Amino acid sequence: MKSLSEKVAAIASSATMDIADQAKRMAREGIDVISLSIGEPDFDTPSHIKDACCAALARGETHYAPSNGIPELIQAISEKCRKENGFSCRPEEVIATCGAKHAIYLAMEAVINAGEEAILIDPAWVSYEPCIQMAGGRVRHYSLNPKTFQVDDTLAEKISQKTRMIVVNTPSNPAGTVFNTTSLSLVADLCEDYDLIALSDEIYEKLVYEKEHISLATIGDMVHRTITINGFSKAYAMTGWRLGYSIAPLEITRQMLKVQQHSVSHPTTFVMWGGVAALKGDQACVNQMRTEFDARRKFLMAELPAMGFEAAPMEGAFYSWIRVPGDDMEIARRWLEYAHVAVTPGSVFYAPGWIRLSYATALPRLREAMTRIANQSEGSD
Ligand SMILES: Cc1ncc(COP(=O)(O)O)c(C=O)c1O
Known part of the structure; x- marks a missing residue:
């Protein structure tokens, strides 16, 4: 062979x-x-989510859907983003994906050229680096100070001519820690100063105790250079449904959508109706x-x-x-x-x-x- x-x-x-x-x-x-x-x-x-999916299946929602997702889900995500995350997005800036993981993969493919670099903040979740590598990129690792678990200005030392992206994950898997505004502002300043894109993985946003979750896209002008990743797996116990989403500036979303169209087309149609029920139903x-x-x-x-x-x-x-x-x-x-x-x-x-x-x-x-x-x-x- x-x-x-x-x-x-x-x-x-x-x-x-x-x-x-x-x-x-x-x-x-x-x-x-x-x-x-x-x-x-x-x-x-939760049963109301399963019921909505079963009802969709029963009424024949079993065909291809728009490649960015059914309009009802895209609308629900945009509304949730405005109400809960505190920033606005247009429906065409949202893609429903097969889990947050695939949204991350689409983002790396859309942004990173061969030989370019992305910075990971360690300890970091296991799938970021492979997704960056599959896009042809390389990772630079920045280790969080194990006393504070917050970002400090030594992050700047990891930036090179080739840096394209900083990956942020708060609340963190694996550390279980949450970034404060100072950490997020440090990341935002670097992104703005060096013209970088941020990938902000907020999949655990609903599981914050005592502190408050802050979306990176709400800091300064970051909404124009942040790919926000989120999904249903952790908040609604929907890991097996494979449903997530991305919110990103139109130029980036268009690139990501091409990769989705030519790989999985879109998430399963009736599954997306479960997502609508999750976001619009009782919390x-x-x-x-x-x-x-x-x-x-x-x-x-x-x-x-x-x-x-x-x-x-x-x-x-x-x-x-x-x-x-x-x-x-x-x-x-x-x-x-x-x-x-x-x-x-x-x-x-x-x-x-x-x-x-x-x-x-x-x-x-x-x-x-x-x-x-x-x-x-x-x-x-
Ligand atoms: C930090 C982080 N991001 C993304 C994902 C992927 O979630 P999904 O099930 O939506 O693909 C996980 C799942 O473990 C995760 O821990």
Whole structure:
């Protein structure tokens, strides 16, 4: 066989999915594994959303739709953006996508030329770099100060002649931290001074505790150079529906849309009707899920320091980010093998020495997981 694409060969498979697969394999063998490595809410999709999708299916919404998405969904996204995020967008600046992940892929393809660079703020989610690489670009890594988890002016040192984009993710996966206005303003100033585009991944915006979520596009003139990414997976427990969206200036959106048209065409038509119901329906379901996550967060905020772990401020999403003594890959392997608790080592997010715990797991299981980790840690000393 002739050699395959070197570009794709250079990309790592998704480490978080690999770990989840290993935990599933152990569970299939009858081992009671507690997974704290999962990046999805452990709730069912609210029934009014499922009903809207079923109704759409029943009335025959089973054909091709406009490639940017059904007008009803685009309208609902624009309204939500104005009301909740505090900036305006025209419907033609919105694309409904197959999950936020595909919106990110479209954005990288649309913006980055071969050899250009994007800056990632570490710890960073696993799929940004492969998406940048698939577009032919390269990543420069900037590490957040592990005391503050906020951006400081050393970010400017990462900018080169080739920089095209800065990727921002708040609330953060994996750190569970939230950027304040100072951090966002620093990013905005650099984007404006160096004529860069920002990709602002706000998929966890509904899961913020005590603080407030601020959209990067509301800072200064950033609306003219920000690609805002969002979706339904985390806020509405709709991971399997594969529905997300992007909001970006028209010039960028046109480029992204071409990639969508020639790859997936558009998200599944009847699924998009579920998205309309999610945005226009009662938001009590979102609050209920956030309240449950918050109870688990508070449990971990008390438990982790008592177990001797230093944790990043638990301000958003459903992750806690803890410092571990030693090799995070080895510790994660030990916890899985001996304590039967699956976690994600920080190295996969470019931050060795840390571990991500997902609290998208019911409180009793979370308690049990902490007991197992405590016992394992004692046993190994
Ligand atoms: C930071 C971040 N962005 C984007 C995504 C992708 O979400 P979706 O399910 O909408 O593709 C995830 C999912 O884990 C995520 O954690």
